[in-house]
Amino acid sequence: DTEVTQTPKHLVMGMTNKKSLKCEQHMGHRAMYWYKQKAKKPPELMFVYSYEKLSINESVPSRFSPECPNSSLLNLHLHALQPEDSALYLCASSQDQGDTYNSPLHFGNGTRLTVT
């Protein structure tokens, strides 16, 4: 089983709803990531937090808002999403963002999001 826990596993939301995805790790990792993955496609990087500070935002629309309350938790707040935002949202962590070559990414099992 994965050491990165994501909740909920599935989420269906309307375009006017506000919801949040949650991610938790207790491995002491200091870098946390959000990826978006469409079916049979590679994950696309959205955000990276390093030591609880946002270090990478891959020009993600503002309807996606990340938050890192502490070193173990990562949230993704969703508001006014579009149907094309339906995807698997993966959280990952690593020991240190700058040391990804010695510390591989550990992925959660994802939240499958459907926007209606």
Added chain:
Amino acid sequence: AQSVAQPEDQVNVAEGNPLTVKCTYSVSGNPYLFWYVQYPNRGLQFLLKYITGDNLVKGSYGFEAEFNKSQTSFHLKKPSALVSDSALYFCAVRALNSNSGYALNFGKGTSLLVTP
């Protein structure tokens, strides 16, 4: 830009036969290369990495990968395939993100089907 290419969308192999999943890379400087596997409805799992040293890298579940600098390849191999190896395989390279810090660039993925 640091990138990897997976030329095959799907690889089919009979159980017990050797398998190869291909990956080529394009990087400036020393490459840091990874293989991940994704089972249905799960996150990605780290298999192995090449940083430096021996060109043959051994990883999880009996997989290994051969780094070939002259051919700029990092093919994933296993001597004897199992039906349970059927999954989506991603090659990845560490890249310096234009915004800040390092992230992984994934190939498009190769679906491996092992038949009994």
